[in-house]
Amino acid sequence: MSISIVGSVAFDTLHSPEGTKEKILGGSAVYAAIAASYFTFPAVIGVVGEDFHAEKLELLQARNIDILDIQNKSGKTFHWTGSYLEDINSAKTVSTEIGVLGDFHPILNEKNAERKILFLANNDPTAQLEAVLQSNSEWIAMDTMNLWITLKREEVIRVAQKVQFLFINDAELRMLANHYNLIQAAKAVFEEVPSLKYLILKRGEHGASLFTKDDYFTIGAFPLELVKDPTGAGDSFAGSFLGHLADKEITMESLKEALLLGTVTSSFTVEEFGPERLLEISREQIESRKEQLIKYLSV
């Protein structure tokens, strides 16, 4: 059972209308693993440089996150600087110091290759594909971003052909499918990638939807008055969604529950800078906000 998560482990420098944070813990795999750790035992497959402090890894280990496949390389850890000063909903990359992530080749140990779910958190599709080829997971899920769709669309599609779950936001879906209409765009992706079973559309403040080839389910977001820092929202959404499924049979019912949990978990993430809030909540707080959300949604 459980889940292997391949992706970035990073330092983030963040500028938002609520302030600035310098070189805090970040990365797609980190957010996804912390979120998943509320539901199952995740492993992170990634790479860090010499400047990555041991206590950051201990922080993950303390949550029962397996870090054996986090490689230590000579060089600097990936460092992303992003700004939400213009638009709180959409990150603008100020600078990227790729460091050791530039030559990242994921290596999955035997245990990590056998976990029930492999999640390819947002990362270069070349590295995503390398991970897929080592995996015997029953279910594979992927996330991606506008950068990879623009630079490496063919490789993104090649990875998508190996997965059953695709997480994508509305702007990325429009870009990937080259259709403005989101329903048509989802349909076009299913046509281009026949092996895909579930497309999870992240609508940000408007909610999230689950598409299958012949079914559809949609929910609103948890209403939040303050978004301090949306970094990691998508990663923790997917981590929580898949973490819930790691020990469940995958049915329409468990998928709906996963969508609710992903929505609610990421609603905590954005309330503070970095993974701060995500690290301090309890499973009970997630459940309680989920019950509140169900009330807001019940027709």
Place this chain on the structure above:
Amino acid sequence: MSISIVGSVAFDTLHSPEGTKEKILGGSAVYAAIAASYFTFPAVIGVVGEDFHAEKLELLQARNIDILDIQNKSGKTFHWTGSYLEDINSAKTVSTEIGVLGDFHPILNEKNAERKILFLANNDPTAQLEAVLQSNSEWIAMDTMNLWITLKREEVIRVAQKVQFLFINDAELRMLANHYNLIQAAKAVFEEVPSLKYLILKRGEHGASLFTKDDYFTIGAFPLELVKDPTGAGDSFAGSFLGHLADKEITMESLKEALLLGTVTSSFTVEEFGPERLLEISREQIESRKEQLIKYLSV
């Protein structure tokens, strides 16, 4: 019981990626009244010029829409030309020939002043206020648009202070409240307009939400693969929403049903140019699509 609808009666020229239509029937009051006519007996309060053809009014009468308070003035009917060529979700005004609407002073006959609901469909807030001052309706609802918020914000607020229902889309709500966060924006409007009871947020392809001072309810949109012409979507949303309430007690339950019906009715509107599709559907089709939507939403 029933509903009085004050607003524009117009000719629209529409450019969308699906084609162009010249001078077809339009106007906020027309769309709202047709939508409401599936649920109750609406009256339209408006003005037309000498170029407005009698058969257009007969088309409304045939649906039991009361047109006694549509004034006939010498001059031209309001003619709006809009384009969705750049963005199918957001109308760009190409030209406005204001005609007789420029000097529109709504006059409500005794019956229209006494109907259960008065709906101030999108129009100059000066005319909206004139209508309110003649009305004895138990419930008053208003719609508005970015133009009036920009040009006449104070008057929009003055009208809002007379109503219990405000229909507004996400961009307009941000503009009206001067808050980017929609939840904070809704709260700010309730603070500025303490008399307001219900704020209905139209999120377009992402759905719609109902805010009260201390409650919240949100639903996704009906998934549509083709949007031919979004003109009148907001008007028919509100018309259907309020039409449903015209003969009901207003409770959280009837409001939720209204939100579903508004969503579904407007999903038909956008499938064809102008009010064409809205005119041809049946109550059964609305109900059937509503049942389908409930399936997509049920957690």
